[in-house]
Amino acid sequence: MSKIAAKISKAFASRAHRVVEVPEWGETLHVFPLTLEQLSRINEESDPMRRLVRILMVRARKEDGTPLFDIEDAEAFLSKGVGPYGPEVMMRVCAELGAGDFPDEAAVEKN
Numbered sequence: 001m002s003k004i005a006a007k008i009s010k011a012f013a014s015r016a017h018r019v020v021e022v023p024e025w026g027e028t029l030h031v032f033p034l035t036l037e038q039l040s041r042i043n044e045e046s047d048p049m050r051r052l053v054r055i056l057m058v059r060a061r062k063e064d065g066t067p068l069f070d071i072e073d074a075e076a077f078l079s080k081g082v083g084p085y086g087p088e089v090m091m092r093v094c095a096e097l098g099a100g101d102f103p104d105e106a107a108v109e110k111n
Contacts, residue, residue, distance in 0.1 A: 017061070020096045024084035029060040029068060031097050052090045053077050059097040 001009070020029040038058045045051040053074050060068040077085060 017063075017065075020060075020093065022089075022093055024089050027068070028063075029093070029097065030063050030065070031059055032061060032065060034059070034098065049087065049090075050078065052087070052094050055094045055097060056090065059094075 015033050017030045017032045020031055021027075022029060041058050042051065042054050045054040056077070057067065057069055057074055062068050077090065081087070081090065083089075
């Protein structure tokens with residue numbers, strides 16, 4: 001392993017996380033720093049509502065860093081999500097997960 005790869009691996013292993021409480025779901029979501037791979041997966045989705053679910057799937061983790069939600073959960077959010085599982089709550093949760101910390105594409109294009 002190269003020196004830089006070792007440093008990257010060490011930083012990844014020691015990454016801090018923050019907690020997002022979602023009382024409507026009775027869930028505690030753990031949010032770790034965003035990686036380029038995760039950002040790429042989120043940016044693959046162009047549909048705004050599917051993008052919300054993708055953000056949730058990529059960013060929401062258990063305390064040990066494993067995904068909190070699976071593909072069945074994603075399908076349920078998309079096809080059956082209403083009330084506490086509907087768009088308004090999803091938008092708020094995704095904002096708290098850090099959906100707003102992605103690069104501003106317009107600002108990037110200007111540079």
